[in-house]
Amino acid sequence: MASMSITEPPPPPHFIIVPLAAQGHTIPLVDLARLLAERGARASIVTTPVNAARLRGVADLAGRAKLPFEIVEIPFPPAADTSLPPGVENVDQIRDVSLFLPFFYALRNLAGPLEAYLHALPRRPSCIITDWCNSWTAVVARRVSIPRLFFHGPSCFYSLCDINVDAHGLHKQGDNEKYVVPGMPVLVEVTMATKPGFFNEPGWEALQREAMEAMRTADGAVVNTFLDLEDEFIACYEATLGKPIWTLGPFCLYNRDVEAMSSRGDKPAVAQSAITTWLDTMDTDSVIYVSFGSIARKFPKQLFEVGHGLEDSGKPFIWVVKESDVATIEVQEWMSALEARTAGRGLVVRGWAPQLAILSHRAVGGFVTHCGWNSMLEAITHGVPLVTWPHFADQFLNERLAVDVLGVGVPIGVTMPAMPGTLTDDNDVLVARADVARTVSALMSGSEEAEERRTKAKAFGEKARRAMEKGGSSYENLTHLIDSFTLQ
Numbered sequence: 001m002a003s004m005s006i007t008e009p010p011p012p013p014h015f016i017i018v019p020l021a022a023q024g025h026t027i028p029l030v031d032l033a034r035l036l037a038e039r040g041a042r043a044s045i046v047t048t049p050v051n052a053a054r055l056r057g058v059a060d061l062a063g064r065a066k067l068p069f070e071i072v073e074i075p076f077p078p079a080a081d082t083s084l085p086p087g088v089e090n091v092d093q094i095r096d097v098s099l100f101l102p103f104f105y106a107l108r109n110l111a112g113p114l115e116a117y118l119h120a121l122p123r124r125p126s127c128i129i130t131d132w133c134n135s136w137t138a139v140v141a142r143r144v145s146i147p148r149l150f151f152h153g154p155s156c157f158y159s160l161c162d163i164n165v166d167a168h169g170l171h172k173q174g175d176n177e178k179y180v181v182p183g184m185p186v187l188v189e190v191t192m193a194t195k196p197g198f199f200n201e202p203g204w205e206a207l208q209r210e211a212m213e214a215m216r217t218a219d220g221a222v223v224n225t226f227l228d229l230e231d232e233f234i235a236c237y238e239a240t241l242g243k244p245i246w247t248l249g250p251f252c253l254y255n256r257d258v259e260a261m262s263s264r265g266d267k268p269a270v271a272q273s274a275i276t277t278w279l280d281t282m283d284t285d286s287v288i289y290v291s292f293g294s295i296a297r298k299f300p301k302q303l304f305e306v307g308h309g310l311e312d313s314g315k316p317f318i319w320v321v322k323e324s325d326v327a328t329i330e331v332q333e334w335m336s337a338l339e340a341r342t343a344g345r346g347l348v349v350r351g352w353a354p355q356l357a358i359l360s361h362r363a364v365g366g367f368v369t370h371c372g373w374n375s376m377l378e379a380i381t382h383g384v385p386l387v388t389w390p391h392f393a394d395q396f397l398n399e400r401l402a403v404d405v406l407g408v409g410v411p412i413g414v415t416m417p418a419m420p421g422t423l424t425d426d427n428d429v430l431v432a433r434a435d436v437a438r439t440v441s442a443l444m445s446g447s448e449e450a451e452e453r454r455t456k457a458k459a460f461g462e463k464a465r466r467a468m469e470k471g472g473s474s475y476e477n478l479t480h481l482i483d484s485f486t487l488q
């Protein structure tokens with residue numbers, strides 16, 4: 001009898017994933033890691049102890065599901081600038097704005113421990129996926145000889161604006177201080193204050209240059225978006241970048257049950273069950289959810305305007321406030337009085353909220369958002385239209401996408417950034433209570449425009465779900481990504 005040769009199946013590809021230590025950057029990559037693991041690849045998230053501790057709930061769930069997913073801890077490096085307090089390992093822990101730069105410089109020193117970990121692995125990993133801000137990973141990937149994909153957090157609409165402005169500058173549009181972003185398939189106007197770009201402030205030039213260079217030298221990019229949301233911008237971005245773009249989102253749809261949705265990012269400050277019980281008593285699409293992400297902060301005068309605006313709107317609301325924003329006795333007393341006046345129709349969460357679980361509840365019919373890309377995409381994925389209140393970085397362009405292109409947003413009307421550290425309680429209140437009440441009422445109303453926004457948001461939600469199902473664009477792109485890193 002002729003002997004048959006038995007071919008071993010190829011080992012699953014091993015993805016090393018290095019998020020930036022900021023909630024809006026880590027959360028999507030942890031979702032992506034679990035999507036990869038669920039589809040048979042091995043996924044290792046590399047992070048530092050404080051951030052690893054926050055991922056314990058996620059790691060437990062992945063362990064129970066027997067996913068080939070792991071959290072790898074490397075020590076946070078001592079900063080050359082000793083002003084960085086010990087234990088500060090995430091952007092959301094930084095209270096003093098002057099510490100952002102030392103923090104980012106400290107992160108560069110993770111290169112050594114990451115390289116040591118990669119060298120110690122018994123088999124060379126297949127690919128490293130790193131946040132675009134972690135430009136220090138470029139040299140590590142080169143030294144270990146593995147392909148590197150960068151993860152650019154925002155939409156392709158934003159990334160295309162960014163890359164075009166970097167290459168060609170902005171075109172002046174008359175004398176009214178509006179500028180046209182060149183190379184866009186639709187008209188996109190910005191001002192100098194709202195133009196694209198992270199790290200635009202003085203002192204950040206070197207980091208910005210390094211980040212752009214690391215994107216230029218990468219082997220491709222993964223993006224948390226989907227074809228039916230922004231196909232023409234994806235195509236233009238890929239052509240302009242000149243390398244493959246893998247659109248694999250919305251990553252948040254990895255989380256299919258309330259437990260998974262509530263374990264993202266951090267431990268919620270209020271039990272999910274309490275929020276769900278409250279939402280269950282509300283009519284469908286009746287509640288406005290209000291949250292400004294993990295970084296943007298509110299001084300008391302601005303906070304009061306938000307609260308009064310919600311009260312004046314007369315709509316049921318869930319409002320997430322940061323503990324540091326309600327730390328003083330004066331603000332706490334004001335907040336308690338507001339809660340008493342709006343009892344039964346208002347819920348204030350102090351601290352981390354289970355956002356995805358809230359947005360996915362049938363009772364939530366609108367979202368006042370700072371237009372962080374994750375928040376926006378999570379809302380659209382669940383068919384929730386937006387009141388847009390951008391604060392900084394990509395958020396003004398995300399607003400343009402939501403309002404002008406997708407038709408799912410009502411702008412609250414801000415024209416100036418509110419960078420952490422640039423505002424104080426004594427200068428600008430950028431949004432007055434009347435603007436909050438007016439836009440919330442408009443969004444939640446039964447007017448023709450409101451119905452149209454709602455219909456569009458729900459249609460995008462449907463398309464998002466289809467993109468992630470077998471045969472959908474993101475599902476098939478993920479198959480292709482895994483296949484292309486599987487040794488034959």
Ligand code: UDP
Binds near residue numbers: 296352
């Ligand atoms: N988030 C959350 N609970 C909170 C605040 C934020 O779960 O109380 C999550 C939110 O769902 C999103 C991420 O944190 O996934 C924030 O990312 P985004 O890009 O919206 O904003 P950033 O925090 O980066 O400004």
